[in-house]
Amino acid sequence: MKILRIIGIIIVVGIVLFVGLAFLLNQRPSSPFDEVAAITAPQYPVEEASYVARLADCVACHSLPGEAPFSGGLPMGSPLGVMYATNITPDKATGIGNYTLADFDNAVRRGVAKDGHRLYPSMPYPSYSKMTDEDIKKLYDYFMFAVEPVAKPNQETGIPFPLNMRWPLAFWNAAFAPTKVYENKPEQSAEWNRGAYLVQGAGHCGSCHTERGLAIQEVALDDSGDAYLSGALLDGWHASNLRGNQATGLGRWSEDDIVQLLKTGRNKHATVFGTMLEAFNNSTQFMTDEDLKSIAVYLKSLPPHGADPQWTYDDATKVAFAGNDMTAPGASLYITQCSNCHGRDGLGRGALQPPLAGNPTVIGHNAESIINILLNGAGRMVVDGVPDSYRMTPFRVLLRDDQIAEIATFIRSSWGNDAPAVTAAEVAKLREDTDPTSDHVIILNMR
Amino acid sequence: MAVNLMINGKATEVDADPQTPLLWVLRDHLGMTGTKFGCGIAQCGACTVHIDGVATRSCQFPLEAAEGVKITTIEGLSADSSHPLQKLWVEFNVPQCGYCQTGMLMAAAALLDEIPNPTDADIDQYVSNICRCGTYTRVRAAIHKAADMMKA
Numbered sequence: 001m002k003i004l005r006i007i008g009i010i011i012v013v014g015i016v017l018f019v020g021l022a023f024l025l026n027q028r029p030s031s032p033f034d035e036v037a038a039i040t041a042p043q044y045p046v047e048e049a050s051y052v053a054r055l056a057d058c059v060a061c062h063s064l065p066g067e068a069p070f071s072g073g074l075p076m077g078s079p080l081g082v083m084y085a086t087n088i089t090p091d092k093a094t095g096i097g098n099y100t101l102a103d104f105d106n107a108v109r110r111g112v113a114k115d116g117h118r119l120y121p122s123m124p125y126p127s128y129s130k131m132t133d134e135d136i137k138k139l140y141d142y143f144m145f146a147v148e149p150v151a152k153p154n155q156e157t158g159i160p161f162p163l164n165m166r167w168p169l170a171f172w173n174a175a176f177a178p179t180k181v182y183e184n185k186p187e188q189s190a191e192w193n194r195g196a197y198l199v200q201g202a203g204h205c206g207s208c209h210t211e212r213g214l215a216i217q218e219v220a221l222d223d224s225g226d227a228y229l230s231g232a233l234l235d236g237w238h239a240s241n242l243r244g245n246q247a248t249g250l251g252r253w254s255e256d257d258i259v260q261l262l263k264t265g266r267n268k269h270a271t272v273f274g275t276m277l278e279a280f281n282n283s284t285q286f287m288t289d290e291d292l293k294s295i296a297v298y299l300k301s302l303p304p305h306g307a308d309p310q311w312t313y314d315d316a317t318k319v320a321f322a323g324n325d326m327t328a329p330g331a332s333l334y335i336t337q338c339s340n341c342h343g344r345d346g347l348g349r350g351a352l353q354p355p356l357a358g359n360p361t362v363i364g365h366n367a368e369s370i371i372n373i374l375l376n377g378a379g380r381m382v383v384d385g386v387p388d389s390y391r392m393t394p395f396r397v398l399l400r401d402d403q404i405a406e407i408a409t410f411i412r413s414s415w416g417n418d419a420p421a422v423t424a425a426e427v428a429k430l431r432e433d434t435d436p437t438s439d440h441v442i443i444l445n446m447r
Numbered sequence: 448m449a450v451n452l453m454i455n456g457k458a459t460e461v462d463a464d465p466q467t468p469l470l471w472v473l474r475d476h477l478g479m480t481g482t483k484f485g486c487g488i489a490q491c492g493a494c495t496v497h498i499d500g501v502a503t504r505s506c507q508f509p510l511e512a513a514e515g516v517k518i519t520t521i522e523g524l525s526a527d528s529s530h531p532l533q534k535l536w537v538e539f540n541v542p543q544c545g546y547c548q549t550g551m552l553m554a555a556a557a558l559l560d561e562i563p564n565p566t567d568a569d570i571d572q573y574v575s576n577i578c579r580c581g582t583y584t585r586v587r588a589a590i591h592k593a594a595d596m597m598k599a
Contacts, residue, residue: 324562326572336575340489340504349512352466389468390507393488 025170026118029110029179031102032133039101042145049142052135055202055291056128057283061085070143071095071150076122077235077442079216081159083120091149104140110179111169118169120157121177126221127204130182135202176217188301195298196223198291203283205229208239208275223302230305231364236434236442237274238368240361245304247311248364258296260351262287265381265388270361271354273378273392274369281382311358314416318345330410333403337395338411346415352390357415367408367422371430374404401427450514454479455523465511470494472510473520481521481549485577492576495550496520502557502573521549524556531596532556535589543580551576555590564594 042049053059062085064073072087089095096104096114103114111118111125119125131139157164182201184193199205200222210218211232220228231241231248241249250258253269260267262284272280284292317328321344326332335344338356342348346357356362361369377394380387395404401424408427412419433442452459454477461476473479473496482505485493489507496505497519524530532555535541542548551574558565558573565573570587578586 324569332572336572341507344501349509352509352511353507389466389487390509391488393490 022167022170025174026116026167028116029106029112031105031110033100033102033105033137036101039140039144042141044138044141046142046146049138050146051286052138052202053142054283054286055135055198056131056139056204057279058088058139060278060282061122062088068148068150068152070147071152072154073152078120078122078159080163081157083122083157083159084155085122086154087150087152088143089147089150089152090144091151094151094153095149096143097149099140101137101140104143105136108136108139111173111177118166118173120169121172121216124204124207126177126218127201127207129177129179130197130201132181132197172215172217176215178221189297191294191297192301194291195294195296198287198295199229199298203295205242208232208234209242226303226305229299229302231366233366233368235275236368236372236430238361238364238366239275240270240364240369241305242299243302243305244300245306245308245360247309247358248360249304250299250360251304251308252311252358253300255293255296255300258299259289259292262292262295263289264351265383266351266354268348268351269355270359271378271390272381273373277379277381285383309418311363311418312416313357315345317414328410328414330406330408333399333407334410334414337399338407341390346411356411357417362411363417363419365419367412367419367426368430370408370412371404371422371427372434374399374408375427375431376434396431401425401431450510452513452518453516454518455520461510463510465509467510468506469496469508469510469513469518470505472513473505479520479522483546483549485547485550490577491547491550492554492574493547493550495553495576497553497557500557500560502554519553521553524552530556531593532559532589535593535596539585539589539592541582541585541589543578543582547576547578548582551578551582551586555586555593558590559593559597563597565590 059069061074062070062072067073068089070087070089072085074085075082076085087095090097092098099107099114106112107114107119109125109129109131111121111123113119182197206218206221206229209229209231210220211227211230213219219225222228229242232239243249244251246252257267257269261270261272262280265272265280265285320328320331321335326335341353342356346355348355373392375394375396378392380391382388404427405422405424408422411417412422432438433440435441448465449460449462450465452461459477461472463472463476470482470484473482474484482496483493484506485491487506489504492504494504494506495502497503498508499516525533532552536548536552554574554576558570561573562569567587570590574586
């Protein structure tokens, strides 16, 4: 009897504490702009305001192709169910037209909507929380005064009850979403700090390039964690390793190479593709040269993650081709299907046809991106408003799973490349996952 | 940007954006329309030329990579249509509509340079050009005959 009573008391006290904590955590957070009077006219030149929106790449997720920018609707998959990006145009009824600067700040940096509900962390507020007050003010300016209001109601998520309750997200936030603006490291240069600010904050590079833990949280939100930006799987792609690994990261890239990729979509090592295409088309190509240089300086300061095998070019493959030696599995298919663009030497053609020899994506441990791009090709890169002429073609109709596996294995083990083989089963799985008519097609997760 | 090209043994200067595909440099800037546009994505082979002797699809070959290499187009395969393949193409009535055939000839010629006596498998591998009229069997027969002739 006594024990039961004690247990009962513990349970009651536990429930009271839990409800109390949930209540406290679900309070409206405070914003430095709480006392700011309503803003009725732009405070910044529109170029400055729109530049912050470019940095944060809001348009990539909050828009659907062919529909008004920022009017929402893009479906995003999650283990719980599908969710839809919202209308963030200044429409008063369906968008964020009634948001004050403080409301806007709470949504962007703390993941709390005006009505108090918690946003899903597919909105990268754990990264945006590092943005400065001034950048948030500019962003607010942009959305209130530069974006056309569009009346388009938000779509309900496809997440079933009880998982669709938002209040438990406050616990997630308490554990995984810091709310501290980026602080300059005095021992680093101004350029490095600007780069760190852009990469960790508005650029939210880690949303794709950092692996996620059990609670779908990024395992590191800055360079204090050595898995930060070390590459991660998402949406059937493997976002590449941006750390200093010689073979599989940016170890062989110069700062100028990084700037060139983010500015033009290409350099002598690689070409943007997959979900990075969205980031390039909508965001990085619009950044100033100084900001791109800062990003390069910061990324080049990240040491390798884990083992760091070295890659060197081996011309044995080229010699075999010259002697019409097609004994290596996949060699014959490579000649017929791939060599026209990537060359028998695997070196591509300047900056326009990417090399396969030593390409970090080709020799990365995870072959997801290689299989995906072989099956589905690359999307269209648009530079300065001009769609580009060089683009990977899809082979999903032309080649069988075993043939794609053979080609992938061949390019991962030629010209000095030394990455694990790819199986037909892996290709078959991704083929089905990326088939628009399949009942479990991959839809965009987080980017 | 001015780029110096070596086309069919002749030094040629072209002023064009370095990203321009070689196909359009040939056709639009130099008026060499023997090389055809088919798909634009290096799949069909209608635009095949030789780069340093290797059959290459010019629609995906950027001008910036064309400096310092030897380019041969259908106009340069022979001075007077006397290449054995060109003669056999007539004799065997290989072309039907003909659109893909300049690329087909260039791929076949590069193959015979590399492998003087190709098997059917070699032909399939190196001449992956696509023909809407389905002239493949005549293409194959003409290549085999040319190999015999060139051996003799």
